[in-house]
Amino acid sequence: QSVLTQPPSVSAAPGQKVTISCSASSSNIGNYYVSWYQQLPGTAPKLLIYDYSKRPSGIPDRFSGSKSGTSATLGITGLQTGDEADYYCGTWDSRQSTYVFGTGTKVTVL
């Protein structure tokens, strides 16, 4: 049912960089801010990025966000084993009148 498409998985070695894309339509990303969430195994999701590129207090600058047209991207540099988690993008969708999440991406540190 998700209208936001993410790659199922990405992986890289420790210290390397990964990027996760989030593609959508004009009824959401094109007009509303995108946020990113990290869900570590067995825990509740946590806000990583809001308003496309802003980091809440306590989130390291290894995490970054950007937007281009109807796509958003999360970048993680200096990959650490503790970054292994599921990552979701999210935004309000005016057509469905609900907040929608991406399909989720599992990050694996090799």
Next chain:
Amino acid sequence: EVQLVESGGGLVQPGGSLRLSCAASGFTFSTYAMSWVRQAPGKGLECVSTISASGDSTYYTDSVKGRFTISRDSSKNTLYLQMKSLRADDTAIYYCAKDGSPAAANPISWFDPWGQGTLVTVSS
């Protein structure tokens, strides 16, 4: 410190009812929109329902319309989700989540923080 604590989950038979609660603390509850987000076992996140800061506006995902009702009590700083006619595919962890921006132009800007979740299992 902002805290959201869910309760009310459990095992219920198909067709049954359940009411979830989310006790909020550490912020001015009446200033923020709130939502319930669920996650079925091994699946992704789904926003089930949202209620505006004032409680005047509510939103539901299509699969729960007519079965679930979201509400809030600012005198108790508590968010509720009344669930009826429960089905097996409603089985999930239900998270309470707070809008990150007070009185935002959009119904929900982002979610921060999230509660720890409460498990709802629909099974005979």
